[in-house]
Amino acid sequence: MKELLYNKAYEKFTPDWFENLAAVDQYLYENNRTLREFWDQYIEQFFTHSNKKFKVLDLGCGLGGFSLYLAEKGHEVIGIDISELAIQNANYLANIKNLGDRVRFLKVDITNQTKLGHDFDFIFDSHLLHCLTSDAERKAYFDFIKSHMHAETHYLLETMAFQKGLRTPLEYNFDDNYTLWKSNGDGEEYALRKILPSFELEQEVKANLLEINFLYFHAELTFHVFTEEPDYPIQHLPQTLRLAAKLSSNA
Ligand SMILES: C[S@@+](CC[C@H](N)C(=O)[O-])C[C@H]1O[C@@H](n2cnc3c(N)ncnc32)[C@H](O)[C@@H]1O
Numbered sequence: 250m251k252e253l254l255y256n257k258a259y260e261k262f263t264p265d266w267f268e269n270l271a272a273v274d275q276y277l278y279e280n281n282r283t284l285r286e287f288w289d290q291y292i293e294q295f296f297t298h299s300n301k302k303f304k305v306l307d308l309g310c311g312l313g314g315f316s317l318y319l320a321e322k323g324h325e326v327i328g329i330d331i332s333e334l335a336i337q338n339a340n341y342l343a344n345i346k347n348l349g350d351r352v353r354f355l356k357v358d359i360t361n362q363t364k365l366g367h368d369f370d371f372i373f374d375s376h377l378l379h380c381l382t383s384d385a386e387r388k389a390y391f392d393f394i395k396s397h398m399h400a401e402t403h404y405l406l407e408t409m410a411f412q413k414g415l416r417t418p419l420e421y422n423f424d425d426n427y428t429l430w431k432s433n434g435d436g437e438e439y440a441l442r443k444i445l446p447s448f449e450l451e452q453e454v455k456a457n458l459l460e461i462n463f464l465y466f467h468a469e470l471t472f473h474v475f476t477e478e479p480d481y482p483i484q485h486l487p488q489t490l491r492l493a494a495k496l497s498s499n500a
Contacts, residue, residue, distance in 0.1 A: 252331050252358070255380075259334040262312065267341065277314030284315045284375050287407060287491055291463070295403075303370040306397060309377025313339030313354055320352035327365065329357040360389040368399045374406045382428050382440035391457035395500060404459060404494045409487040410466065411446045416485035447490045454492065458500035463493035 267273055292299050303324050307316040310328030312335055319326050320343070330336050339354040357363050360381065372394055381387045394404055411427050420432045427445050430438040445453065447466050454461060467489040 252333065255330075255332040256334045259312070259332055259338065262334075262338055267338070270345070273342070277312065277317070280312075281314045281318055283489075284373075284407065285318055287405065288315075288319070288373070291403075291405065291493060294463075304367075305371040305373060306365070306369040308359060308372065308374040308394075309380065310339060310354060311335050313342060313352070315373070315375060316352050316354070317342060317346060317348060320348045321346075324351070326352040327369075328352065328354045329359065329365075330354070331356070331358045359393050360386045362389065363393070365397060368397050369402060370399075372397060372402060372404045374404075374408070376408060378406060379409045379442050379444050382443045387443070387453070388457075391459075395458070395496065398496050400496060402495065405491075406454075406493075407489060407491045408450065409442070409444045410450065410490040411444045412484075412488050414484055415444075415487060416481055444487050450490060451492070454494055455497075458497045459494035460497040461492050461494045463491070465491040467491060 300323075305316075305319050305324050305326045307313075307319070307326060307328040310316050310330050311332075313328045316326045316328035316339070328336075328339055330339070333356050336354045336356045340349075343349050343352050343354065355365075357365075359377070378387070378390060381390055398404065411423075415423070417423065417429070421441070422430045422432075422438070423444075424430065427443055427449070428440050429442040429444055431441045432438050447464075451461060451464065
């Protein structure tokens, strides 16, 4: 069910869309602008030698734009996503860009206890965690991450954060646990996102035995998630939280 939901998001990228590579690159470039900034600033802040090469895992990689950016910089990358369609397209792009020896894309549902067989220097999540709405899925997510970390792995997360005053169109509804439900039009609702306030997210990360070494609430970087109401003012939209964490000594 979840796979179908996420495949849908990638149906608009039809094969002819990929024919205009310059337009594809432009799209990926725009889409990844803030992630590139996050990565570049983090490396500059925490590493003396900014040309060091890393093994990176990109969670919920989608079309793979950010993974491809890292591979172009010489890092060794694996991107994973639940959507078969996203993974097919990402592998296609890696091949035509001749980056297939440095980046691989795999269809993986992070909640399925998959083991990739080795660990990573960086685990990067751009907007996957808030797609996981149940406690069981989120526990599986953190277990997956920890099982692919070594003592010095950096976990970098960018996610939507709840704020007071967040407004939703009529078809959407937040419950008391910050789960965002959407009506499917037949009188039924399904859980679409879990958008926690920054403090609760921090608690969740810590409860999963990760030690936060960087936390940044980005109030200007909002998300226009509701296509039904694209013109909501900035103070009524979800905002962005970025954090970095390592395994805590108790893990
Ligand atoms: C909001 S998109 C973000 C895509 C990309 N990281 C970006 O920042 O543009 C979330 C991605 O997570 C993927 N995803 C959702 N649930 C997943 C799961 N259980 N396992 C792996 N990927 C999942 C979706 O298919 C989607 O590509």
